[in-house]
Amino acid sequence: EHHNDDDDDDDDDGDARSSSPRGTVPPGPMNLMNAASPMKILADLLPPPLDLAVLAQLSPTSPVTPLDRISGIGLLGAWADFGQEDPVSWERYDSISAEKLFKTYAGLTDSLYEEFVSPLLHVLPMTPGYDCSAAAALSCFHVFALQSKGAFDVKWCRGGIAERIFNPWVEKLTSSATADEEGNNNCKVEIRGGARVSSIQRVDETTKNTDHQMKVILDSGEELQCDAVVLAVGGTAMGRLTATSPALQEISNSDKFYDLRGITCVAVRLFLKPDAVVTEHLKGGKYFSTQLPPCYAASMAESPVIVCGADIGTHIPELKETGFCIYDLQRMHDEFAAPNDVAVLEVDFFRADDIAxxxxxxxxxAEFTLKAVAAALGVPPIDASNVVDVAVVRARNAVSHFNVGSAASSPEKxxxxxxxxxxxxxxxRSGHASWSxxxxxxxGKQAALAVSNDLGLNCDPSATKVIPAASDTPQLKALRTVAKTLRSVAPPPGEDSVPPSP
Incomplete structure (x- = not known):
């Protein structure tokens, strides 16, 4: 996983593209068409991401034509009709697949869908369109393309997530303490690394000899009594816990937790023998040199990050529905900056059950990964003998899967x-318009506020403050007004009740 870093001197441009047509994702900042061109004038009238579909510079070998790009306008009806924070709207669009929305209702051409939309679905919600909720797709695109517009330069963490983010966070938590008026320590945070919860129960009122109302039982048999339990878990973990936790089984509709699915991810870090030639003057990273083979450096010259859709390469069945990202860590992480004893590639695969x-x-x-990278970049594969070391993380069902109808199985608050x-x-799902x-x-902030209020804690209001999502663009506001009026006067026909393509 890669998250934003707070270093202001980090000068990444967020560029992400692949030399393979199927793996091409619009780069940012993009090379846009001439400001006076008809396409540019049309794009200025459209809300994101429809303007990106019109303006994005794809690979020279891409089969996408100007007519294909214009077909993206077909999404206007659904884009304006979908309410990101409206439960009724979310339920309506959650009942159909993203593929059906884009291809059947919006009328996107096959070329635009396969070259532009499908790769985004594979690396954002991390699933193919037929297995992705249309609500999730629209929500995801809304956040990344609309709310992030004007601030889309990506800042990648300049080291390992554990080292740079989680370990310092743990140290801060465990070293923090509050004292009462008499100076007694009232708060101690203890991190149980590797502990696994087997059950969550309520303390029996008839036999309890404690003021606590909850108890958490670990696999070791240890029992932890507490006032409140905050579950910061994924959907599949929630289903597993519910099966063994009476306290969770008493929740209304808790049986739906068993229906939640996860997406498997595989992260592969390859430590390679450095090439004799250090390629310099590269773009897009914290550092501008790499010791990857020159042909690899050339293919990644514009960015240290390559985003690839599914079905990259021929005769690689494991990639049929698997998207992935390639990272040149020599241009991103301080510890690997060239010159170095090794060149370091990381590849993260999404929907990667076959690879796991x-x-x-x-x-x-590692050998499979080298083949996948070569196919994506259109270069000869690096020989496996050049792999000095490899680290593989198989995270089975670890990422939330926003499949069709899954919102009904998710907690509403x-x-x-x-x-x-x-x-x-x-x-x-239909709450704050944010993602991932x-x-x-x-x-998490909302849960903290609820705990604070229920237990009468003196919580710093700034700690639980949630910044409202970015407002719609003027174009989208106008379109939403029209869509709302049309729905009230003449609701769209059909059981899905989704507006057809304009």
Whole structure:
């Protein structure tokens, strides 16, 4: 996983493209058409991401034509009709697949869908269109293309996430303490690394000898009594916990947690023998040199990050529905900056069950990864003998899967019941218009506020303050007004009740 870093001197331009047509994603900042061109004039009238579809400079070998680009306007009806923070609207669009919305209702051409939309679906919600909720797709695109417009330069973490973010955070938590008026320590944070929760229960009122109302039982058999439990877990973990936790089973509709699915991700870090030639004057990273083979450096000259859709390369069945990102860490991480004893590539695969099951031998996964990277970049594969070391993380069902109808299985708010709270990117779908890590942080703040209010804690208001989502552009506001009027006067026909293409 890669998250934003706070270093203001980090000068990444967020560029992300692949030399393979199927793996091409619009770069940012993009090379836009002439300001006076008809396409540019048309794009100025459209809300994101429809303007990107019109303006994006794709690979020279891309089959996307101007007519294909213009077909993106067909999404206007649904884009204006979908309410990001409207439960009724979310339920309506959650009942159909993204593929059906884009191709059947919006009328996007096959070329535009396969070259532009499909790769985005594979690396943002991390799933193919037929298995992705239309609501999730619109929500995701809304956040990344609209709310992030004007601030889309990506800042990548300049080191390992654990080292740079989580370890300092843990140290800060464990070293913090509050004292009462008499100077007694009232707060101690203890991190149980590697501990696994087997059950969450309520303390039996008839036999309890404590003021606590909840208890958490670990796999080791240890019992932790507490006032409140905050579940910061994914959907599949929630289903597993519910099966063994009476306190969760008493929640209304808790049986729906069993229907939640996850997406498997595989992260592969390759430590390679450095090339004799150091390629310099590259763009887009913290550092501008690499010791990858020159042909690899040339293919990644504009950015240290390459975003690839599914079905890259021929005769690689494991990539049929798997998207992935390639990172040249020599241009991103301080510790690997050239010159170095190794060149370092990281490849993150999404919807990667076949790769996770490929082999328990990391060397086999490394060899497969080299083949996938070569196919994406259109270069000869690096020989496996050049791999000095490899690290593979198989995260099975670890990422939230926003499949069709999944919103009905997700909690609508952060408070589940007395003493039970939850946060995560899959919680409160139609609430705050955010996505991914940001959504998890927002629901975490909401859960913290609920705990504070329920237990009468003196919580710093700034700690739980949630910044409202960015407002719509003037174009989109106008379109939403028209869409709302049309729906009230003449609702769209059909059981899906989705506006047809203009």
């Amino acid at each position: 099951n490929l082999s328990s031998n990391d060397a086999d996964v 952060s408070k589940l019941g007395e003493g039970l709270y939850i946060c995560g990117d899959w919680v409160d 890590t940001e959504k998890a942080v927002v629901t």
